[in-house]
Amino acid sequence: MDGESLKLRTQLARPDVSVEEAKRILSEHYGLSGALTELGSQQDRNYRVDTDDGRFVLKICRLEYARVELEAQNAALHHLAAGSGAPKVPAVVATLNGEEIIDAIVRDVPYQFRLLTYLDGTPLTRRKHLPAQTVAELGALAGRLAWELREFDHPGLDRELQWDLRRAGPVALHLLSTMADVDLRKRIAEAMIGAMRRVQPLMPQLRVQAIHQDVTDDNVVSRTEASGRLVPEGVIDFGDILKGWLVAELAVACASLLHHSDGDPFFILPAVGAFHAAFPLTDAELKALWPLIVARAGILVASTEQQLEIDPDNAYVRGNAAHEREILDVALSVPFGLMEQAIRQAVGKGAALTVPLTDGRLLPDIDPSHVGIVDLSLLGPHLPADRWHYEDTEALLLQSAARAAGASATRYGEFRLTETRLLQANPPATFALHVDLCLHGQTAVHAPFGGQLKLRGERLVLSTDGLHLHLSGVEPADGAEGAIETGAPIGVVPGDRSALGFIRVQLSTEAEIDPPPFATANQAEAWRALCPSPAQMLGFDCDASLPAAGELLQRRQSHFARPQKNYYRQPPQIERGWREHLFDVEGRAYLDMVNNVTILGHGHPRLSAAVGRQWSLLNTNSRFHYASVAEFSERLAGLAPEGLDTVFLVNSGSEANDLAIRLAWAYSGARHVVSLLEAYHGWTVASDAVSTSIADNPQALTTRPDWVHPVLSPNTYRGPFRGEGSTGDYVRAVGEKLAEIDEKQEGLAGFICEAVYGNAGGIPLPPGYLEAVYAMVRARGGVCIADEVQVGYGRLGHHFWGFEEQGVVPDIITVAKGMGNGHPLGAVITRREMAEALEKEGYFFSSAGGSPVSSVVGLTVLDILHDEALQDNARTIGDHLKARLQALGERFPIVGAVHGMGLYLGVEFVRDRETLEPATEETAAICDRLLDLGVIMQPTGDHLNVLKIKPPLCLSRESADFFADMLEQVLEDGW
Template sequence: MPDDALLHRTQLPRPDVTAEEAAAILDSFYDLRGDIKELGSQQDRNYRIDTGSARYVLKICRVDYATVELEAQNAAMRHLSAKPDSPRVPQPFPASNGEDILFLAVGGEEYQVRLLSYLDGEPLTRRKYLAEPSVAALGAMTARLSVNLADFDHPGLERDLQWDLRRAGPVALHLLQAVTDQQARDRIAKVMVAAVRRIQPLGDLLRIQPIHHDVTDDNVVSRPDVSSRPIVDGVIDFGDLVNGWLVADLAVTCAALLHHADGDPFFILPAVKAYHAVNPLTETELKVLWPLIVARACILIASTEQQLAIDPDNEYVIGNAAHEREIFEVATSVPLTLMEHAIFEAVGLETPAPEISSLGLLLPGVSPDAIRLLELDLFSPHLSQDTWSRPGIELKLLESAARETGIAVTRYGEYRLSETIPDSASEPQTYALHMDICLPAGFQAAAPFAGRVERYGERTVLAGDSIRLHLLGLDCLHEAGMALTEGEPLGTVEGSSGHFGLLRIQLATEAGLVPPFFARPSHASAWSRLSPSPSRLLGVDCDAPPPRSAEILSRRESHFAKPQKNYYTRPPQIERGWKQHMFDVTGRTYLDMVNNVATVGHGHPRLAEAVYQQWSMLNTNSRFHYEVVAAFSERLARLAPDNLDTVFLVNSGSEANDLALRLAWAASGARNMLCLLEGYHGWTVGSDAVSTSIADNPQALTTRPDWVHPVMAPNTYRGPYRGPNSTADYVAAVRPTLDALDAKGEKLGGFICETVYGNAGGIALPPGYLQEIYAEVRRRGGICIADEVQVGYGRLGHYFWGFDQQGVVPDIITVAKGMGAGHPLGAVITSRAIADALEKEGYFFSSAGGSPVSCVVGMTVLDIMTDEELQENARDTGDYLKARLEALGQRFPIVGAVHGMGLYLGLEFVRDRQTLQPATEETAAICDRLLALGVIMQPTGDHLNVLKIKPPLCLTRESADFFADCLARVLEEGW
């Protein structure tokens, strides 16, 4: 039991010293004057003084604390400051009389007073979300602190401290006396006893050394990294410094992280891994880490209840109470052994696999050859289109399969697509920790090992020496407590005679453990240690193969050319899509907010059927004579202005723009081309030549051929002329280039630009801009090219073509991406005269552009767009989404502007709304956080600070809300 002095100190309120009294102390004994502010503390009084030139903290504590303990804290801070790789720590400042610690009477009571330097930086407490780099940095800093305190020694380290986790059990039982809610008190006590039982037998094997013992989100300070994420670099409050278990230091840090964890205890693992890399822990220390975290959670919540009972006005304690309750709930949400497995795996150590090789057969009357395995992952041929979302689909498929062979079984360790949850910010529980067996009702099961029958709700459990078999759907023949031998009848499958029944089987390695039937993918490895595969019970391998994402990514990097980048540093392996959603191999659903290629949505059955039908008949090139190429060309011409009646079909947007340049040269007889800065038109030699976006090519501005003449980008948001009244200024900015060509007597071939500034994030051109520029170009014999590859074809909602918004008719329209819905298809639409001009250079040919399959794809996409009113949906849902995004700008200063219209929107992030300094690193971090919440989003623009929002045109209002809600959450909680 803790001694009386320790128990007495747990009941002390804070010193009764006002801000005015603290100011008098600072003036009289430290010759300091300035602004005074109280800082939070549980049992001290802390005041910060700002003198204008420096800031300090006055710490006031009761004389009940031994002076030698305060001396140890001061000495430790000086010790650490002498270590070159230590975190920043405060430094003690002596009083005017040279003493580090003063004994002063205030209001008739004596206190101990110290002055420390104040560490600038942001604490982590009020940040709801911490990114993995910040979590890891906190673990690494705790480790460095422990390493640098290892050679520190002081008599004040030997102390009785309520927070010393070596005394956690007795202290918790004492503190619980203040908890008035008996149900809560009993729950905390039960949890504490379970944790102490894990810790106590191993306590003598744990290393003891000086530890800070309070490296928490309250007691660290951070500096922002380049993305404005907080990275901790300083630690304060050495009030819990003690000779204690080394691993307890990390346990305290991890416990503090749990209220940032969004309910996921695995959130601490980056901190554990980072700590272990700096200051390796023994296997015993790793084994007790999670029980110590649980014990810390119990102490926190019990101490809070007690402190509020004796000091109900302590705002610091009141403010932390909700956090500490959350810490307790997360710490107790999973079995202790689960986190032990997770911690070992995080640091690269393996725990022994359970021994289950001696298990017999559960269904001895079933031949392994009769078993049909049913696949329910995202590769399953049984889950076509959206059947995965239909209620009861698993049972329906099982029964159908069982009718063919007599018995059908689902796979253990399978990430089931049928368990996914669209538009969910949380990782769904898709990993099957069980197997479902569909077989005739009444079928008899036998005990596969000797054990005792137990009941857990609807589950029948056969408990053996080292393994437990959980069964659901079994009519057990025995009462609870009955002992069975291996092979003895256990029960029969429930259900009506002549019908199929469903038997669910699951193994567990611990007594009393009731595993979930499904686990989150990030928890799957640890859970599979506690609930291993029951395949052996059927005598056949029923396990799903694990995903090979890392291996496949490595193969990609080995043979796929590096310039062909993928999204994200750690990309999910996406293998399926449906409408506006995409699915990875773990069954996680992502809202696709970037795929303007998938115009009509992923996996559209009408498009798939049309491609199948045509490909099964004919696919060749456009030099053959077949009807659909005529029909599609005719239809495209009808979509264009009257004088643009001639169509080239190509493979891509790059090819379309490249061909458009050739047409302009052929029709004008000139080579010089105008283009806009910040523009992007493709990857071919020609289309790249007129692309000036440095986001796509950092050398773009210095490597243009001499026939390319970039002019000022009419960026009405961050350009030199801003707002809708800037048209004249931007037109005037083009004239010097035109005048220079005129002065040299050089002709102009043409002008190419996106009709909405797509790559810059959907910024509208200033009103009337194209009317004036087109007139100038045509006056010089040039051809006007409207690049509609990204922004056109109904995506703007209010207009089918972007040039309609400008009230102009171009000479050439280029289009691709959406017109093929993912199939390689593009088009150039122009006049007969311009098209014929190319023939003097020979004929033109594009392998897949006008093939029968490509034409059918193009026709079907247009049919779907019309029948499903996708342009109208782009208008209505796009307007709704834009309004929601604009509302975020009222709340968050980082939101600079919302560009675009329909479902081509750009959300631009800035660090300052006056200077418009781009928030480039923040935007990348925001995209990473959105991915974790189930949204695919990528940055664009020359500064990579714009979210280019261009989802499939079938985006629903519900999904638009999900995206806006996720974005609001990121901006509010951090990234």
């Protein structure tokens, strides 16, 4: 086919065949009838046909496409169906006369018709977000398809098509010639020139074979896992199949992924790695891949612009236009060289970092031993606890170090905490690709190597073969531009010698790259290859070592007992916190929405100062006599209802509940304890015995000792009795269990439950439930234990203690978690006669409980809770957040209910609001996606289908809104 024919075909509109006309063709030639639904296509017209015999696709093509090309498509489908490793593909359906392609005239216009089976599944394009695993599976599918087609041949494959990337240059030239948008035309033209310049020398080395040429998110169908994740498994639409470059198969697939990438071109790398594993690419193909992706993006946008002029009613083309523009934007957002490095690294062929040696020193008058290195990383000793996020922190620290040492410098290759940003969905650029120096004014700057010196904006750039030095803040020497030799003066640090000034030093290995000062963590390794360290020409070590979170996780798993689990399969390495925020070693900030232990927030300076002071004075056990243990016990008793005036101090909630059960045994003289199903109270022998949550222990329901009597969970959302009117039914269930215990005539020790159903996500107990149950328990001589470990201490906002909502007073209160803000601290508060009943069994002692440090921690936490009005904050922010979450429930059916109050909330996900089938897998996937967006979240409940929303009580309104916004984004875009 000649070039003019190709140009003609780029200008074709879709066949003008109506639904009724298509039905007539189906009836006459295939003997089929049914409902027709139009499917999208750029230049064909396709109808889905729903019949009693199954689903089919009727494909209608113009005569300008030669029959041999359609025959090639059918032959490819037959070839793939016979293979063993190919993805699923449609089958060809013959006419009543046994023909696979027919010619038919519609309103005096001849068209070609084919019928294929319909491949069920969901196109990837319907999901804005695709997880990395799905991206990899798409790459693997494209690789398997290309592998199966490697030996397929047909005369119809030798065709000229506008999508053939071998002809990208001429096609672009033709398409751009008629484009009305001048700015867009210029942008695409420049991109195509840059791409073709890189591809041209590689062309003789690029392998040619049969390729589908359109393995895109539109043309790949997927099955949906229980989690909601799409798994690519089939390919449709072989209309672009031809003999072309093998690497073009991957380029097309990767280009289609870019509008799912949230602006990050590195998003495609799992697909690249998976394709390469299925069908290894050569070095030339790896080098050509990104330029071909850019070329594909340019052709897509240019072709769509032209097609809309020809066929403005084509909804399929118009619907794709926005995301094709996005594909182009992402493709042009990074240098070619960067993506080449990233692609090579993705397949394990990353180039070794080689930096040309330089003979000279940039700052020959500076003594390398008198340069103060400022560490701005997460654990840097120079970063003040409360100033890491101030704009002037870096400059002030550099100035301070320079005054002490004579000169100072930041480190190359460190993830700077000072560059992190709070409440951002995308990771910030924190990896330093440069070195900042603080020097006295008039410090001389010399050329460390010979080359050409140019002034580029406000920067000086010294270039030689394969190395480019970028200098900011340097006052150029007179006539410095032009050829320059090693050691020649470039300029000076501005200002007089008594003042301090700043300069920035950065290297790059490619001339056309304008290197950014920082890179995101996922791009850091590729940028390091293009922007190496300037340490050699500076003459002192300013390189930071990279964190190794993966290696650290392996060490943890090697020696840390396996039952002690960690959050997430690939957890970030968290080493620092501030208020409701956590930071990983790469400088990423996460909003902490689960850490109910840290009730005040992370890194509280007042608590840190109090603990540090007490450690410097004394820490011992509570058998010694000192003031803080008396003061703390007095404060705790003052927070409890009248009569609960005696305090035990322990080191955890498990220990507190264990002790409470022992007190019930000692006081009552009985052994039997009633607890609630689906509850969790701790890990010690006694507290675990009364815990029945199968999420924490899958064997919980079958391994309870005979003194434990679980009763029906008063879960008013998914229990057998629903709503506030269910109180009587749940109370009767307790009465029936107590009657069983009565028959044993062995007495009742007590009843333990959380005043708000914590493990189920904060579901309130039905009104009057505890009042009725407490009365029945006390009538039998039993003790009522309120487990306030999770729900107490002001977290509910509207109440300091959870039992206050029920209007009751327990006999024993257990508390821990937040009362120490992460320090091991717990307490049991009870009546004196109940406490003294334990003494007949011997003394009680807890090594850390009530120690001077623990007591000071407890007192300081109470002071801060009061002084910063954190209970009030829990109420106002909690109510606001709950309203935001309930609004999501009105939009997204997966949100079954929003439980809880204050800052103890739970969002329960269900697959069906009638059956309440738990959305367990979906909840796990949603939590993983929230981590990507900068939110720490975990599931809870027996079905692990409830979001555990228990942030520090200092949570701001802005942070609450960020969490709600990110959850909305996940529910909207997919996970």
